[in-house]
Amino acid sequence: MEGKLFYVGSTHEFLIWTNGQPDCVNAKEYCVALQGQTQMNDRPCGDSYPFLCYKDKNTSYILVMESRSWSAAQSYCRTYHTDLTSIRSKEEKSNIMLTLNGSGVQYVWIGLYRDPWAFWSDNTTSTFTNWMSSEPGNLNSIEYFGAFNLMSGIWADDFCKNSFYFFCFTAVTKQTVVKMKLQSEADMHSTEIQQQVSQQLSGLMLSEGLTDFRIHCRKVQSYRDDQLKKQDVGGDCKTEV
16 A cells, blocks of 8 residues: 555555646546556546556566556456556566557556545445545545535545544444363463463364454362372363454
8 A cells, every 4th residue: 555545466666656646636547557658647447548468477568559448458467468567676667668668658557556435444345335426526636534414425525624523433242251161180270281272262263263252261279189199170261252
């Protein structure tokens, strides 16, 4: 993830933006094309341009002169090659420039893009949206937060400095307590033994797909069997899910 919210699984530090870019005009420019073969420009993803694929097997670059939208170009590259080109080193940048040299293309799609309005405040994601027909508009390229109309429930992007009423929420969770009684000839009061038991219980919980849990062990009184001269120590472990 970059400062401008552009990402593609690789950095783009080896290229520079065209002057004034990215500007996300009308909040619709979420994909990136090389302009003049050397500089980047954010463009509407539906625009049609030639595109640059790469083949991972032999690290080669393929310029496709057929004009397609960004998503159609990505689909083509993934079908016939590996993916749209990512630029991850100076060497890759040089090889890409050699591939484009003399092509005469004004814009060519690369693999850089951003996913707008993807994250909520609690870092969850959702595909549901309810924007007003003209929104998000990103007025003056500084509307980075969302608000909704209390009467209609329709959303709009807005300036961070504006003051509005706000909603908070508290997540409702259900806690389940599982108690297990363990009895062994091993010294269950031993910290090392307790850690081994906790690790085995944790592995069991994780294998069942449970990740939010705590394990507590409670010591119970030990007793000595004078006839067998063995110590039988009991322990009570509780798992909270």
